Amino acid sequence: MTDQHHSPDQPRRPSAGDSHSVSDSRLVEAHSHLARDKEEPKEGFSLLPIIVVFIFCGFGFWAGLYLTRNAAGFSPSAFDLSAPREVASDGPKAFEPDLAKGEKLFLQQCASCHQANGLGVPGAFPPLANSAWATGSEDRIIKIILAGIAGEMEVNGMKYNGNMPNIGAGLKDAQVANIVSYVRSAWGNQAEAVMDTKVAEVRKAIGSRGQYSPKEILEQHPLEAK
Amino acid sequence: MKNIKLIFAGVLFTLSASFIGILLSGRVQLGSLGRAPAEEGGPLFPLREPGLAIQGRQVYISLGCVACHTQQVRPASQGSDIAKGYGPRHSVARDYVLQSSVLLGSQRIGPDLANYGARVSSENEIHAHLRSPKAGSAMPSYDFLYTTGKDGAKVPTEKATALVAYLKSLKIDYSSPEAKLNQ
């Protein structure tokens, strides 16, 4: 069954294009073969499938990257991309310092130097228990955790020469706040808990910087009298 | 690819992927959203709409106002809505939980109306604007919503009264847990 009447749509122009016109059944059959056995590889064209696969992979990679960066943790209450992430994902629930979480994090992150009992190691790692460095200024302890500290320092009359890395840089605001709150209430310490917003504030204020020296931090936040 | 069942199943799969991925997950996250106070113990927002405003929304819909007006304020990071004065903060999903039909709109031939009620001073101002928009405004006159009273003064019909009550009720002058007003 062939279509003989392919020209009526051009009453005035028996065009070149039309002379090529093929019947429907031949059209379908020819392509059906094409789908089964791939087109003969031609010069300059055989690379196409590989390139396509590479492009697909590239797109997929980019899509994953974009989603993780711009989805605000899949939070139902994040609408503004420029809003601080923590506030957005915590939504209506206010932050409550969680001492149990703080203790767990302390044992993971800090106890190898400061020891689980908070007494530190003489000469190298200063104690946190009964130390004004821990119970005094919130800003000071948060800064030290976020940026680290190196150099000779004096705590409760003893000299220490240690090197603390910027542990807090890799932690979330709420995690740092939990650790600080724990430290300020453990081993007989009695100081106010710290909120995640405070940590966020300090983090923003100091930006990315190197370790503090004891002299620098004490200039900013002198040690409180016992 | 010759099997019609395969094509049907495949198409159904692709559709349900987006249906589940976007619509159902959206419903899981937002479906039970309710009114909430911005701070603990505060009043619940959004406020319930007055009955007249609910009728007014129907007038708004039936006149096709949504063809030219949106009701959404984008965050400052995504457009200049707040800078243009369309609202003091960006809209959040919670603002719409009480609305029977949500009229976000997609074109701004006229201004955004999400906070219109807070921008105008009185209902009379809205009446005046509906009857005779300022010269140069792209809005047609809605004088047909008014009748002439015995003394020759224009009297709003029920539709006009309801529409104005609705427009006056469009406000985002409250903090929401997701977006606080800047004090």
Place this chain on the structure above:
Amino acid sequence: MSQDSYRPSFNISRVDASVAQPVRLFFASAFLWLMLASILSVITAIQLKDVSFLGGCSLTTYGRLKALEGNLFAYGWVTNALFGLNLWLMSSLTRFEFKNAWLANVGGVVWNLTLTYGAIQIIMGNMNGLSLLEMPKEVAVASFVGFLFAALWPVVAFSRRPTGHVYVSQWYILGSTFVFPIIFALTQLLVLWCPAQGVLQALVHSWFHQNFYLLWFASSAIAAVYYFIPKESGRTVSAYYLSSVGFWTFFLVASWTSPATLLGSPLPLWVQSAGVVAAILMLIPLVILAINFLGTLSWNRGISQSWNNTTLRFVLVAIFALILWGALFATFSTRGLNAVIRFTSFNTGLEHLLTYSFVSFVIFGATYFILPKVTGISWLSSKLVHLHFWSCAIGTVSLLIITLLGGWQQGSGLRADWPSVIFPSVLLLIGHIAFGINAFGMLTAKLSSGHESTHA
């Protein structure tokens, strides 16, 4: 020159004859709705610049006329034409002869009557506030039934086809035919019958909108392009083995793009980001389509030869429109650029690019091919064909320039007013009138002469 040399009547193939009646009905009603829609678009374009035009009466207020125009264009013109196009194309490709094609007529009548009723309701103000869902919810039930009767015949033809081979056009037709009833029913349910809460309504609506445009409109139009290119050029589709990848990626990605039209709205960020990703992934199927289409046409002066073929000339414009749409949609779905053009006439332009410059141009091209086959006479006047093409081509290009550039200027604060589209709307109307005279001349001439030869 005698009348007969203008309209040589010739035999209709048996397959074409078996669907001729419903196809003519669908096309005829589509052309009528197109006329109405383009008159309305001229009126609304004037109303935007002269607010008092047809004012003072709730029946002709801009909001209602604009809603009416959108519905008549989408459900009256494009959808009716796609009923006819899909039916004819599928029966041609399968060589299946319908015995009971009159059932499709019933579907067509139901569909058009409900649309008429819905259109009157919109004018009376009994409408909903979501574009393309404005018609009252009761109408949707009848539309749904009408659709099933009007559109499901390609499925019948395919499942009972005498030949075993399958061509890519058939996948796209089947896909689009399956998609429409599903999205239509789900959306009516979730937006009008038992409305989802709050902004979810807007999300469901955008999901419908995007699927409707891409998986019903564009998918059917792509099927036709896949048919006419090898048919009229006599070449097999180049890189044909990519076409199935293109089909599945198109369907998989397209229905995720809806949140990309809602950037900055009060929907959670991750939903919006998913839409952005999908909008950019749309480039994959579109690149495959471009390789298939342009690769086939661009052999040895193929493009210039296509230019001399009425159908291919329309299709060629449509292909470039589709490619441009994909590029613009992906580019302007990125957050930074979208912030500028959102809510401006830029979006009108993008919508026009997809639904008119691509889909409608494919339908025009297809009509020039199909109508002679189902009426048995050729087009009355080639002058009118030229007038139609040039008027619509210039109209659509100028409308795109005005709305896209104007939208960009609006968004970046360079202009305050909405760009005027009176000039392109009038051009499109002129083109459609030329097209209508030609088409109705054929349709009515056939009805009056009445003889239908059925031997192949």
